[in-house]
Amino acid sequence: MGESTQEFSRASAIAADRIAGVVCETPLIRSSAFSEATEADVYLKLENRQHTGSFKLRGATNCLMSLSEKQRATGCVAASSGNHGAAVAYAMRELGMSGVIFVPEQTSTAKVDAIRSYGGEVRFFGTDGLDTEQEARAYAAEHSMYYVSPYNDAAVIAGQGTCGIEIAKQLPDVDAAFIAVGGGGLISGVGSVLKQYNPDLALFGCQPEASAVMAKSAAAGELLDLPSEATLSDGTAGGIEPDAITFALCRELVDEFVLVGEVEIADAMRRYMAVEDDRIEGAAGVAIAALLARTSEMKGRQIVVIICGGNISEATLTKVIEGP
Numbered sequence: 001m002g003e004s005t006q007e008f009s010r011a012s013a014i015a016a017d018r019i020a021g022v023v024c025e026t027p028l029i030r031s032s033a034f035s036e037a038t039e040a041d042v043y044l045k046l047e048n049r050q051h052t053g054s055f056k057l058r059g060a061t062n063c064l065m066s067l068s069e070k071q072r073a074t075g076c077v078a079a080s081s082g083n084h085g086a087a088v089a090y091a092m093r094e095l096g097m098s099g100v101i102f103v104p105e106q107t108s109t110a111k112v113d114a115i116r117s118y119g120g121e122v123r124f125f126g127t128d129g130l131d132t133e134q135e136a137r138a139y140a141a142e143h144s145m146y147y148v149s150p151y152n153d154a155a156v157i158a159g160q161g162t163c164g165i166e167i168a169k170q171l172p173d174v175d176a177a178f179i180a181v182g183g184g185g186l187i188s189g190v191g192s193v194l195k196q197y198n199p200d201l202a203l204f205g206c207q208p209e210a211s212a213v214m215a216k217s218a219a220a221g222e223l224l225d226l227p228s229e230a231t232l233s234d235g236t237a238g239g240i241e242p243d244a245i246t247f248a249l250c251r252e253l254v255d256e257f258v259l260v261g262e263v264e265i266a267d268a269m270r271r272y273m274a275v276e277d278d279r280i281e282g283a284a285g286v287a288i289a290a291l292l293a294r295t296s297e298m299k300g301r302q303i304v305v306i307i308c309g310g311n312i313s314e315a316t317l318t319k320v321i322e323g324p
Helices: 003-018 032-038 056-065 069-074 083-095 109-117 129-142 154-170 185-197 213-220 246-253 262-276 282-293 314-322
Strands: 028-030 041-046 076-079 099-103 121-124 146-148 176-180 202-208 256-260 302-307
Touching: 003 056, 003 154, 003 185, 003 246, 028 154, 032 041, 032 262, 032 282, 041 154, 056 083, 056 146, 056 154, 076 083, 076 129, 083 099, 083 109, 099 109, 099 129, 109 121, 129 146, 154 185, 176 185, 176 282, 185 202, 185 246, 202 213, 202 282, 213 246, 213 256, 256 262, 256 282, 262 282, 262 314, 282 302
Parallel strands: 041 302, 076 099, 076 146, 099 121, 176 202, 176 302, 202 256
Antiparallel strands: 028 041
8 A cells, every 4th residue: 555545544643533422423333234135244334323414524623623723714615515514514603713615506505504504605607516616716816815625635534534544443344345436535534544554445436427536537547528417416516626635546546436417326325215214325325326226246245335415405315215
């Protein structure tokens, strides 16, 4: 494993202690239904049970707690399709900070309401995650505020890696992991940690076919500027910043990208919610769908699927449950 991934693994261990008072340790449970379906031992890391309903609180909290007193005083800016924004707003509230959250115009009402419920000021801009990020960065620079990237920040990546610290403790023998990928912060952090414990661990990056920028960029050997179509996995949709540090990490860590269609995502979400009696959002459905697409290869393995979030609007939930 490369030096940079080893550094992120060490940074995640430090972050785990730093954020313990704000972030909770989430459950890891064995799924009888998915274990039977794959003839493997499938465990679900329930980040939908985290405060704010997603893993994003880990990275946001670690980033804000790493800032200087002066940086905290001037406030921060974030760009988000919802979960990162809610996480930054929650962490700011816990740390007595203020700031502005930029979101794409099509962001679900449920996620916007969540950001506001934690005291965050919401501003709408753009239709793709990348243009929203660029506007937020410009605003932060203009007002001398700290920009908290959803993924392109070492402290954020290390914070997401704390999920991997917990997995390694909860299931030391894990040998495969399925993780949804947008900008790559979660898989970079968790992958750095898990591959430090087990270099032979099979790491699957899971993306919707409608927005597979990281997978296609990794295949091309360079970050691509690609359009994204509408997807149930709004939390992973959109472009990636040209200088994203997650790109090199994903190329080193991810053994295979698995792309899934919208029908597969919806089917996986319905199946999960029926057998686990638990609410998930589209990005988590992507990881489940990817596992089901690789069932024949999973027999006898110890698998973790990160259920990255549970924030889904009632309208989208109804649409998924009712099906086509």
